[in-house]
Amino acid sequence: AQSVTQPDIHITVSEGASLELRCNYSYGATPYLFWYVQSPGQGLQLLLKYFSGDTLVQGIKGFEAEFKRSQSSFNLRKPSVHWSDAAEYFCAVGATSGTYKYIFGTGTRLKVLA
Amino acid sequence: NAGVTQTPKFQVLKTGQSMTLQCAQDMNHNSMYWYRQDPGMGLRLIYYSASEGTTDKGEVPNGYNVSRLNKREFSLRLESAAPSQTSVYFCASRPGGLATARGELFFGEGSRLTVL
Numbered sequence: 001a002q003s004v005t006q007p008d009i010h011i012t013v014s015e016g017a018s019l020e021l022r023c024n025y026s027y028g029a030t031p032y033l034f035w036y037v038q039s040p041g042q043g044l045q046l047l048l049k050y051f052s053g054d055t056l057v058q059g060i061k062g063f064e065a066e067f068k069r070s071q072s073s074f075n076l077r078k079p080s081v082h083w084s085d086a087a088e089y090f091c092a093v094g095a096t097s098g099t100y101k102y103i104f105g106t107g108t109r110l111k112v113l114a
Numbered sequence: 115n116a117g118v119t120q121t122p123k124f125q126v127l128k129t130g131q132s133m134t135l136q137c138a139q140d141m142n143h144n145s146m147y148w149y150r151q152d153p154g155m156g157l158r159l160i161y162y163s164a165s166e167g168t169t170d171k172g173e174v175p176n177g178y179n180v181s182r183l184n185k186r187e188f189s190l191r192l193e194s195a196a197p198s199q200t201s202v203y204f205c206a207s208r209p210g211g212l213a214t215a216r217g218e219l220f221f222g223e224g225s226r227l228t229v230l
């Protein structure tokens with residue numbers, strides 16, 4: 001069965017500091033991996049996705065993520081955080097066959113200090 | 115340019131009442147999903163429909179039923195609402211199918227349900 005773990009519930013960083021949000025997954029094969037962002041009262045917006053090939057993927061708003069098969073991880077990074085990045089971030093794993101189930105982690109809430 | 119439309123956006127129910135959340139997408143997507151979002155729990159999959167005519171249980175299906183009415187519409191029904199079903203419900207869709215399994219989810223704006 002597929003599952004996603006986001007070990008950090010809350011993270012606080014100062015504006016301009018670097019950011020890394022952790023995501024670990026469980027799946028029998030190489031899954032499709034996604035990061036979404038949710039601002040308060042809003043729906044979810046896709047930041048980036050990984051299917052195959054280059055393990056470092058670039059997304060919108062200056063975010064990137066690295067797929068590490070040996071660690072079953074797909075961590076999200078940003079070199080310099082802006083105050084507008086304060087939001088909740090969700091990692092998700094999509095099944096690559098069968099009925100294409102799509103599972104989310106519990107989310108990491110990011111607070112940015114001015 | 116509607117995308118995924120959910121109705122209603124807000125609803126208050128009394129325990130034991132029934133209601134249906136409606137979802138429609140105009141992107142010709144095959145797969146549709148219902149999630150609930152609760153603080154500290156993230157998004158949990160209730161039911162999904164990989165294609166028209168099929169539905170499958172997700173992580174938390176108890177107390178819910180779904181209907182894939184046609185390719186566009188996927189409704190979620192609470193037959194006898196309970197306070198534990200107070201949540202924000204999101205409908206989502208994506209192209210789905212073998213050829214497009216890589217597609218991301220497109221979300222509706224959510225439906226906030228309170229059960230008293």
